[in-house]
Amino acid sequence: MNAITVKASKTYQILIGRDILPQTGLLFREIVHKASKVMLVSDDNVFPLYGERVSSSLRKSGLDVFSFILPHGERSKNLDNYGKLLNEMCSVHLSRNDVVAALGGGVVGDLAGFAAATYLRGVSFVQMPTTLLAAVDSSVGGKTAVDLPEGKNQVGCFYQPDLVICDIHCLDTLPVEEYRSGCAEIIKYAILDGDGLFSEILETPICSQYENIISRCVMLKKKYVEEDECDTGCRMLLNLGHTIGHAVEKCSLYSIPHGQAVAMGMAAAAKAGEAMGCSRPGLSDTVGGIIASYGLPADLPFSAEELAEAALYDKKNTSRSIRFIVPAELGNCRIITAEKNGFIDWLKAGGAK
Numbered sequence: 001m002n003a004i005t006v007k008a009s010k011t012y013q014i015l016i017g018r019d020i021l022p023q024t025g026l027l028f029r030e031i032v033h034k035a036s037k038v039m040l041v042s043d044d045n046v047f048p049l050y051g052e053r054v055s056s057s058l059r060k061s062g063l064d065v066f067s068f069i070l071p072h073g074e075r076s077k078n079l080d081n082y083g084k085l086l087n088e089m090c091s092v093h094l095s096r097n098d099v100v101a102a103l104g105g106g107v108v109g110d111l112a113g114f115a116a117a118t119y120l121r122g123v124s125f126v127q128m129p130t131t132l133l134a135a136v137d138s139s140v141g142g143k144t145a146v147d148l149p150e151g152k153n154q155v156g157c158f159y160q161p162d163l164v165i166c167d168i169h170c171l172d173t174l175p176v177e178e179y180r181s182g183c184a185e186i187i188k189y190a191i192l193d194g195d196g197l198f199s200e201i202l203e204t205p206i207c208s209q210y211e212n213i214i215s216r217c218v219m220l221k222k223k224y225v226e227e228d229e230c231d232t233g234c235r236m237l238l239n240l241g242h243t244i245g246h247a248v249e250k251c252s253l254y255s256i257p258h259g260q261a262v263a264m265g266m267a268a269a270a271k272a273g274e275a276m277g278c279s280r281p282g283l284s285d286t287v288g289g290i291i292a293s294y295g296l297p298a299d300l301p302f303s304a305e306e307l308a309e310a311a312l313y314d315k316k317n318t319s320r321s322i323r324f325i326v327p328a329e330l331g332n333c334r335i336i337t338a339e340k341n342g343f344i345d346w347l348k349a350g351g352a353k
Helices: 021-031 047-060 079-091 106-121 132-138 168-173 176-193 195-203 210-227 234-239 242-251 258-275 283-293 304-311 340-349
Strands: 002-007 011-017 037-043 064-070 099-104 124-129 143-148 151-158 163-167 321-329 332-339
Touching: 002 210, 011 210, 021 047, 021 124, 021 163, 037 047, 037 079, 037 106, 047 064, 047 099, 047 168, 064 079, 064 106, 079 106, 079 143, 099 106, 106 124, 106 132, 106 143, 106 151, 124 132, 132 168, 132 176, 132 210, 151 242, 163 168, 168 210, 176 195, 176 210, 176 234, 176 258, 176 283, 195 210, 195 283, 210 234, 234 242, 234 321, 234 332, 242 258, 242 304, 242 321, 258 283, 258 321, 258 340, 283 321, 304 321, 304 340, 321 340, 332 340
Parallel strands: 011 163, 037 064, 037 099, 099 124, 124 163
Antiparallel strands: 002 011, 143 151, 321 332
């Protein structure tokens, strides 16, 4: 088992290994000594697979376990479910000494984390990612949020977890689409890191080296989070593919999964960067090639005007400009800022109609 320590506003460990969920109760007790209750948040896909295993381990450690189950999918990450979860936490008399635990993917982690951050002005929070995407990205770094009809992650805060338990056994049951979504985030880290990680996942399938690749990505994210926890400087580079990707998600009414949308965003950014003279010649083929090798889409399915309008609501933007990331070369990405019409030009250069 790998243990990686993040030192941000809160210091915590990310534990990565196989078959560690049965140790959940003991691991909780090491960090939340005074807790008597756990609110276990999950979804209707994940809880039937792992909910009882985790609950049993927690109960054996003397904790009372209450569960809150969401319908799976991005559409559940909303203010209505956030309010229902807070009310449930209140009804079971969860105290400041107690714990909110997220068992699932990014939707579950984001919503549960936001509830933990805001209930009683903050209670302990543990992430237990069960998807590849959550393991390498959303469970680490403290971003919590819910969506509004106007855009993704519009309401949220930075709130670091107390512990992250990543049991790679959970990835054995991932549907192909979920696996590919996680691969998109790993490709993002590979582009940011440079040739080392990029070559490694090009030559050896991610699914055959989960513990190694998840650890590598978490180490990369740790560096950005420790240097820029609140996303005002270098951490913005982790948004590679995300400004366009979030716009794709919104335009599709969230029928296109996050990872697929990010893959489209990265491919478009590389293509646009090359067309605009910001990226080395041939980089778009390099990026497009690895995206295709993992069965991910690259073409933007919406017009430049539709995507630019959706991107205006991205939380990273100012009132008049849109901020996005363009890879100049593997291991070298740039933050670009453009007004809406300029962003439309970038989108068209990236392949949008």
